[in-house]
Amino acid sequence: MEHIRSYLLSAFLLVPGLAASQTPDVREIPVRIAGGQTVQVKVGPRGAKPAENEHVRITAAAIIITPPDTLNGHPSLVWSFGLEAKTSDPITRITVENVFPSDPAVLLHTDEAPRLKDGNWIGQANNGDPMAKQNGWLQQKGLSAFVFRFTLRYQDGTEGVLHQLAAFGDDDKRFFLDATRQASERFTIKSSQ
Numbered sequence: 107m108e109h110i111r112s113y114l115l116s117a118f119l120l121v122p123g124l125a126a127s128q129t130p131d132v133r134e135i136p137v138r139i140a141g142g143q144t145v146q147v148k149v150g151p152r153g154a155k156p157a158e159n160e161h162v163r164i165t166a167a168a169i170i171i172t173p174p175d176t177l178n179g180h181p182s183l184v185w186s187f188g189l190e191a192k193t194s195d196p197i198t199r200i201t202v203e204n205v206f207p208s209d210p211a212v213l214l215h216t217d218e219a220p221r222l223k224d225g226n227w228i229g230q231a232n233n234g235d236p237m238a239k240q241n242g243w244l245q246q247k248g249l250s251a252f253v254f255r256f257t258l259r260y261q262d263g264t265e266g267v268l269h270q271l272a273a274f275g276d277d278d279k280r281f282f283l284d285a286t287r288q289a290s291e292r293f294t295i296k297s298s299q
Contacts (some may be wrong), residue, residue: 116244123160129138129169129293131150131151132148132149132150132155132232133149134146134147134148134250135147135149137204137206137251137253137269137271139205139206139209139211139253139255139269140203140205140206140208140209140210140211141205141209141210141211145253145269146221146269147253147269147270147271148271149271149273153273154167154270154271154272154273154296155271156270157268157269157270157271158192158268159266159268160192160193161191161192161193161195161258161260161266162189162190162191162197162256162258162266162268162272162281163189163190163192164187164188164189164190164256164268165188165189165190165226166186166187166188166189167185167186167187167252167254167270167271167272168185168186168227168272169183169186169233169274169282170183170184170186170187170266171184171282171285171286171289172184172232172237173289174289174290180235180237180290181235181236181285181286181289181290182232182233182234182235182236183232183233183234183235183236183241183244183282183286184230184231184232184233185214185215185230185231185254186228186230187202187203187214187215187228187229187230187231187232187254188226188228188229189226189227189229189254189256189258190225190226190227191222191225191227192233193224195260195261195262196258196260196261197220197222197227197258197259197260197261197279198219198220198231198259198261199216199217199219199220199229199258199259200215200216200220200256200257200258200259201215201216201217201255201256202214202216202231202254202256202257203228203254203255203257204216204252204253204254205253205254205255205269206251206252206253207251207252213233214231214233214254215229215230226231235287236282237285237286241263241283243274243279244274244279244282244283245283246279247276248275248276249273249274249275249276250273250274250279251271251272251273251274252271252272252273253270253271253272254265254270254272255268255269255271256268256269256270
């Protein structure tokens with residue numbers, strides 16, 4: 107994990123010579139994912155860049171905090187995923203897995219009949235209480251990085267796989283923890299009235 111963290115930090119700072127570069131502002135860095143495979147993920151000066159191929163472009167691999175009333179009086183951390191189709195090739199299945207730092211891979215979302223609206227798809231996975239053990243990374247100092255594997259099956263039986271980086275720094279984590287506290291406080295006040 108420390109190896110990946112240093113790669114990401116260096117890539118965000120655009121240290122010359124660290125990794126092969128596609129453009130002056132975008133770098134590809136290797137990440138060893140679940141199962142031992144190494145994949146390339148893209149980063150730029152402001153963070154992760156969208157993974158894409160000739161069929162789709164990933165538009166989201168992010169988190170949101172939902173109101174407490176959706177999880178036994180606690181806010182929920184929800185992974186939110188999105189993609190945009192570049193072609194009209196019908197997509198018949200979409201899966202999203204956490205493949206870094208998770209090993210083995212953790213299936214987060216499966217859509218067996220994806221419906222795209224204006225060429226866009228959104229899927230979500232509830233990861234529970236932001237303050238719970240599975241979300242302890244929110245309370246750790248330093249950069250926290252994740253790689254999500256998007257597997258798409260098309261009507262003709264072919265599959266496409268994209269790996270999307272999502273990285274969260276201390277400011278990001280503080281924002282989500284503050285949002286969690288505020289949502290909990292509002293829920294507590296509302297419930298006691």
